[in-house]
Amino acid sequence: MRQRTRVAIVGAGPAGMLLAHLLDAHGIESVIVETRSQAYVLARIRAGILEHSTVELLRSVGLGDRLDAEGLPHRGIYLQTPQERHHLDFVDLVGRQVWVYGQTEVQKDLVAARTRAGQAVYYGVADVELDDLTTDRPTVRFTDADGVQRTLEADAVAGCDGSFGPSRAAIPAAVTSVWERTYPYSWLGVLASVPPSTDELIYAWHPDGFAMHSMRSAQVSRLYLQVPNGTRVDEWSHDRIWEALSTRLGHTGWELAAGPITEAAVLPMRSFVQSPMRHGRLFLAGDAAHIVPPTGAKGLNLAVADVALLARALAALLVDGDAGPADAYSETALRRVWRCTHFSWWMTSMLHTSGDPFDAQLQMSQLRWLFSSTAGATGLAENYAGLPLDL
Template sequence: MRTQVAIIGAGPAGLLLSQMLGLEGIESVLIERQSPEYVRSRIRAGILEASTVELLKQVGVGERLAAESMEHRGIYLQWPGERHHLDFVKLAGRSVSVYGQTEVTKDLMLARERAGQQTYYEATDVELHDVGGDSPYVTFVDASGQPQRLDADAIAGCDGFHGPSRKAMPEAEQRTWEKEYPFAWLGVLADVAPSTDELIYAWHPDGFAMHSMRSSHVSRFYLQVRPDEDINAWSDDRIWAALTTRLGAGQHGWKLETGVVTEKSVLPMRSFVTTPMRHGRLFLAGDAAHIVPPTGAKGLNLAVADVALLARALTTWLRDGSEKLAETYSDTALRRVWRCTHFSWWMTTMLHRHGDDFDAQLQLSQLQRTIASEAASTELAENYAGLPIGY
């Protein structure tokens, strides 16, 4: 079996890459270890930058996004006794949109099915071979138990941190940077209408809290907890009590609406970057190359930016015969990766309670500066709403 591009991983990055390549006449085969049902049900990020929204529309998967997403002008920053709105449109000329990653995935999967290109779900024993040579190939066992070999001109590793693609990069040529944060998020999904028109990021002595949403009738909340937190210790009543306290319910007449909790999970917080993002004919994109804490809403958007660069690089190489963009892909992508990694770290360390009371006062000082200074507000708005793809 042969194709032009073998794509490992059928998450949003791999699916979007296949869509963009297909529009340029580049054939691809997707290999995914999970089932289609599992891929469709994975709950992840829900904030899309303006450039992400525009790209999804340009490649033909933006119809439902345009109809169902919620455009937000900005966010609220809060600490005890104070809540301030940052207007991204006024500050940076761009908004963000609330549209769950699960919905993006569904749209991309449908587009893939309509394009009629091959996808292998529930693949096991996936291995990459000869990625540094001129004839790379992938071996795997398909869902029926049959061994398969896929030869390709290039391989795109969009299979996340634990996938085989990153591990196929030569260890001697790799360099990694990693930071583990001393806290995690307790993520909560609830069948209740949002109590706010835009996201609330709240610093509190008890720990960070966030009020987000997935739709007009489903809300998403996060609470700062320990990395080893026992989720069974968090009853619904305890969750609502902590959210009520940390989000400042009762202040200035604001009320937190409560409802049925449908999902809760503990999300570890980490930053991770591996370089380079290319070796020979293997290219990494998304979580296979970098992970950021979710505070800055960069994870999915950063993967989309990678894919936008990679699709262009592979197209000009495989269709037009020019390898220039492929050769510069890693360096170009990493400029944005490190910018977004810094912004995610900055938002995370500013808003999460850690260290001693001295550190807490520094955090409050930074929050006050961010609100009081138009330059500081603009810096946050420009990074949160999204830098140009290719930055």
């Protein structure tokens, strides 16, 4: 069965849903295909920090009401070693703040908005194939959840389907360049039904390994421990997790409150960038084109920046007949991608222990510089709170 649409979007996560929302504002119809179920996509626990620019964009397109009511605005972060804890106030430093608002909540808002708009979405599809990408009528073929074989004929295809979807692989290897780094450690991340023991995020360097105290709400804490690659969750009892967190996050006059752990998972860490982010009428966005370690809170925000840029480029191409922004999409997007890739690598390498005493001394020097230098702290704040979307 053949179906015509202006833009075929592969992937119904935040990148794909937000792109459909932005395209709709330009009068451009789209159809989304997703291999997972709607329930699975809604339940994925991922990023929790929204940059200033991301929040501004969501508000500007009618997606900010629940964020403003339930999100937690943070002026900055705490950065610490076992000897000292310092607060970096982003508002004082760069006039921008961040919000704690989980990716699951962003996804709920997007799904609600697109459902009201009558967005066409196929969940639970299989055998997705992208064809005719170098023509002006690219196609996406798939089998829907009822076993019906379908072909979407479009003017453009947006690959928003993450690291393991078909979009990235549809660009011939002969025309791509790939840069990748796998880090020698992972995160053990837990969700706990206990109010946060801090008003803002804590990033902690410790000889035993990095630790982080984040949150999802006023009642739910999100915490992380650096662990070796290959670690299994069942190697860490709940008591062991809380003991390690208390040690690594410990600070004079402060105590970590423990509570029931409702979810635990080991998260491998890597950096990945593929160029170009465009091939013919296929445009990649988000994790389909790049991955960053979560230390710098950039993954979801980078995807938002990608689709904001892509929506404008597709509107120029499909509404105004101007191919310039689409031709420049990959180069323009990659400037921000590499800036955020560097920042994420820098935060990661500064805070995670390697066991090398020389590395530890370099890390201490870097942290002391951030604690004592307004210029250093401003650089961190500028990148963490988020660069303008038109970078």
